[in-house]
Amino acid sequence: MLHNIARRARHKVLRRQFATAAEQTERDVVIVGGGPAGLALASALARSKSVHNNLSIALVEAGDLQKVRDWQQEPGTFSNRVSSITNSSKAFLEDIDAWSHIEQSRTRPVEEMQVWDGISDARITFAASELSTSTVNELSRLTENLNLQRGLLRHLSQYPEVQLFDKVKVQSIVCEAREENAWPVVHLSDGRAIRARLLVGADGFNSPVRTYAGIQSYGWAYDTQGIVATLFHAPKSSYQGPNTIAYQRFLPTGPIAFLPLSETASTLVWSTKPHLANALKAADPRILASMINAAFRLPNISLRYLQDRILEDQAMSVEQFTNELAFRERSDTIDVRSAYSSLAPIRDNVGGIPPEDADSVPPLVTSIQPGTVASFPLRFSHAETYTGEGSGARTVLVGDAAHTIHPLAGQGLNLGLADAEALTKCIENALLSGGDVGSYTSLLPYARSRYFENHKMLSACDKLHKLYSATAGPVVWARSVGIEVLNELDAIKAALMMTAGSERAGLPGQVGWELTAKSVETFAKNVNGARELADTVKDLLGVGVRQLLQRR
Amino acid sequence: MRIRPLIRPLQFRFGPVAGCIPGTVSRANLSTTIDPALAQSTINQDEIAHFSKLSALWWDERGEFQMLHRMNPVRMKFIREKMMALEDDLDALVTEAEVLQGRAVLDVGCGGGLLSESLARMGAKTLGIDASSSNISIASLHASADPFLDSSSSKQGKRKGSLTYKHTSVEDLLAEYGPASFDVVCSMEVLEHVDNPRGFLHSCAQLVKPSGHLFLSTIARTPLAYLITIFAAEDVMQRVSKGTHTYSKYVNPGELEGFFRTYRSPAPSGAPGRPWIASPRRPARTEAETRGMVYVPWNGEWVLAPRETTWAEGCNYLFWVRRPLE
Structure with a gap:
């Protein structure tokens, strides 16, 4: 009896397939999302010989990838979306031959990092030389996301068999009507449909693939916005090293980071309260520049005072602000010639011997690249699982679709790249055992290798964020002076x-x-x-x- | 060392495959000389009914057959590595991914086709047979969704592999195809479901071409195996349907080895050839090998125990033997 049912069902399926055969194609791996994680996955899969021999790959992106391919920027200016590529991420990109397609002159090594407590000033410094591996002479490499994406697209252009569908939206994802072994079908806005053996969600925080897979994501929005901007400053003096030091100060409102891009440009990632972020974005760029300088230098109480002034009077003139700043520096007894003064004349940085403590704070920001000030909400989220099952089977999540993280350790993009690497390895292994790469069992090793790793990093950053948001005396004391x-x-x-x-x-x-x-x-x-x-x-x-x- | 595998019951479950075979002998005593019964049909109707009932669950990767799904990569690894190690043509520079390509492979007791699909994806010309027609239906239906396996699909041919299912018993297949028809014969988790394992092995062995391979996996008849596969998996945790396993049908590695020490394929002349295992003590690496499989619950995966790990062979194990070239 069962046999008959099965046979009838098969007939039905065959007929239905015929009806839609005209516009429906089949691909083994369909990646939704052409961000860094999706492109890295496509690149890694394209590069793999066993994948090449066995699987067809397609990537769907709503945006125009040609714009990314053609992306150019004036020398000396930088995009405001910058990521710190860790050595292991870089090694992965080198392994898949994609690193060489990234414009090296637009990347900057971080050789030293200085991190300190916004309230107690307890400071920790670490340098590349501390790494146990003597071969590595940098902690990470700052790279514009667009530079990375463009590099990955250039790499992919060598593999025409990887199909890139751009400027098309995913209209819907449906599970085909089949009794046994139903595959997801992705319907695109141009009328095409792709039947996917494995559907990869690299489609960001609001992942449609995750929704289709029925995977819950838990988390919360931090009451925090991240402000980014490209900052210009004078080159370091000949008495100092090159601009390869990253600075991060943990203020009670959130960490502020200064990350080098070139001798005269750096990028800002400032996590702060939303109302403050809005006020800072609305303020005169010169005021913002001064606030950034102050945020790395002034005691927290003075910083709070200045923030309150900006919040009170959104139309404050640059002059007024400078007066307020000078007032606070005087009351904090900051010598105008010390590195901790935001008012030190620029010439002091160019000529002459720099102050003794010049390297404990970033160079003074002189201006902000127009159009680069932007902000985004910060959130913590982690999908409860990375692989779909049941009616959402044959799906897997990578990158922001699986997790979003506080940017304080600059790990968001790196986690996505690590996901791409692990998934590629998992697919290669499944192929070696004749596995169906879309099956739950084949994808288990991917989830196993990434879930805990990601969770560890997500939690660590979350806890740090919370710990450093505290201003209560005992907490600050504990985190600064004691064992902590x-x-x-x-x-x-x-x-x-x-x-x-x-x-x-x-x-x-x-x-x-x-x-x-x-x-x-x-x-x-x-x-x-x-x-x-x-x-x-x-x-x-x-x-x-x-x-x-x-x-x- | 006997204690360690006891950790396994935590999530235990594996699956069986409907088998084929005759008669009446319910003891897995392979050394007794049975004989004329060998040619008779060897299918146990109770076993067939049991697995037919469960056939719709074959591809629920987190259900009844979850353990079997997870075991599949280990079986494939064993098959791949063994074939790789004994690759005759050293000049061919065959990679592990290609070692099954173009080989005629028979999967006896294919169930829902878990192993058959993998074999076909690896490029083998695969024939899956099962004595349960509902198993064959489910297996065919599942494979028909996959353009790589579906013989009517235009994508076929990118690789040399193919997949065919057939509702038959191993004896009928032997009668139909004749002896020495396959480069590789696999029968995974089947032997413990047949009543006359000796007859079953005899039929399987006859189907293997000279210098071809026979891969088996089954469960050893040890108290440990009883504890894990029946007491824990069926009675306590109820992860596997009751009645899936019958302790008395379990087969020990030594019994399999013993069978092939006496089993001889006919030489071209018709005279009996040399036994499949001829080494006096331990079988030579080129003759036969037993490897335990251990489930590691905290990783959710099976591992292939190293060679000569006797304790690991006390429950689920893989067995490989090669037909001599003559």
């Missing part, structure tokens, strides 16, 4: 460097663990350092912390 100064700052360090290792044969996260181990070793040594830090804290903070310290 090492543990927590080292957690940032580990988070920033966790995927920085270039020896990818080793365990992922190995570098991070080594750093943690090292920090325990040097703990004793640093207890003294912590006492010194206490003095700074005393100066900077209110009575609460001081009392705590005295009690100690």
Whole structure:
């Protein structure tokens, strides 16, 4: 009886197929989304010999990929969407031969990183030389997202068999009406339909593929906006090293980061409260530039004062603001010649011997590249699983469709690239066993290798965000002076460097663990350092912390 | 060392495949000389009914047959590696992905076609047979959705592989195709469901071409296997339908080895050839091999135990033997 049912069902299916055969095509892997993660996945799959021999690949993107291919920018100016490519991400891009298609002169190595507490000024510095691998002389490489995407598209142009459908939207995704082994069918806005053995959602936070797969995503929006901008500044003096130091200060409103792009340009990622972000975006760019300088230099209380002025008077003139700034610097007894003064005349940076502490803060921002100030909401989200099943079977999520992360460790894009690498490996392995690459079982290793890794990073960044949002005396004291100064700052360090290792044969996260181990070793040594830090804290903070310290 | 595999029951479940075979012998005693019964049909109707009932569940990758789905990559790895190691034509520079290409492969007791589909994707000219017609229906229906496997699809031919299903028993197939018809004969998780394993093995072995391969996987008759596959999987956790396994039908690796120490294929002259396993003590690597399979619950995957890991062969294991060239 079952046999008959099956046979009838098959007949029905065959007939239905005939009806739509004209406009429906079949592809083994259909990637929805032409962002960095989707393009990296397509590139990695295109490069793989076993994939090439067995699978057909298509990528669907709503935007115009030709615009990305033709992307050009004046030398010295930069796009405001910049990512820090870790060494392991870079190694992956090199492995798939895509790295060479990225315009190297527009990338910038980060050789040193300085991270400090916005309230206590407890600071940690780490350099590429600390990495256990002697072959690596940079912590990461700052790259414009468009440069990366263009490079990946150039790489893909060598593989015409990978079909790129751009300027078409995914209209709907439906599960075909088949009793056994139903595949998803992607209907495009131009009337075409693609039947997919494996449907990859690289389609961002609001992923239609994830919705089709019926995968829940949990998370929350941070009450925070990220402001980005391209900053111009004077080149460093000949007494200083090149502009390869990244700076990040954890303010109670969110971290502010200054990341080098060239000798005279850097990029800003400033996470802050939405109302403040709006005020800063609306303000005169010169005021914003001064605020950025101040945000890396002034004590938090003065910074709060300046922020309140901007919020109160959105039409404040540059002059008024400069007066307010000068007032705060005077009351904080900041010498106008020190690196901590935002008002230091520019010539001091060009000629003469720079102040002793010149490298503890980023160069003074002189102007902001027009049109580069933008902001985006920050959120934490993680899909409950990466692979669909049941009526959403044959789906898998990568990149932002699977997870979005606080940008404080600059890991969002790297996680997406790591997903692409892991999924490619998983597909290659499945092919070697004759597996159906769309099947749940074939995709299990991908989910297993990425889910926990991603979750670790997502949680670490989330916790850091929360920890550094705190202004309560005991918390600041604990995170700055006690054991925590090492543990927590080292957690940032580990988070920033966790995927920085270039020896990818080793365990992922190995570098991070080594750093943690090292920090325990040097703990004793640093207890003294912590006492010194206490003095700074005393100066900077209110009575609460001081009392705590005295009690100690 | 006996204790370690006990961790396994946590998520245990595997699946069986409907088998074929005769008669009445319910003891897996392979050393007894049975004989004329060999040519008779060997299908156990109770087993067929059991798996026919479950046939709709074959491709639910997280249901009844989840363990079997997860076991599949390990079986394929074993087949691939064994064939690779014994690749005769050293000049051919065959890669692991190509080792099955163009080979005539028979999958006896294919069930829903889990292994058959994989074999076909690897390029084998695959024939899957099963004694349950509903299994064959489901397997055909499933494969027809896949343009790579569907013989009517235009995409066929990108690779040399093909996939055909047939509702028959191994004895009938032998009668139809004649002996020495396949480069590789596989029968995974079938042996423990047949009543006369000796007759079943005899039929399978006859279908193998000279210097061809026979791959089997089954469950050893040990208290451990009882604990895991019947007590834990069927009775306590109820991950597998009751009645899926019958302890007395389990076959030990030594019994399989013993069978092939006496089994001889007829030489071209008609005279009995040399036994498939001729080495006096341990079978030579080029003759036969037993490898345990262990489920690692925290990884959700099976692993192939290293050679000579005896404890791992106390439950699920793979067995490979090669027909001598004569």
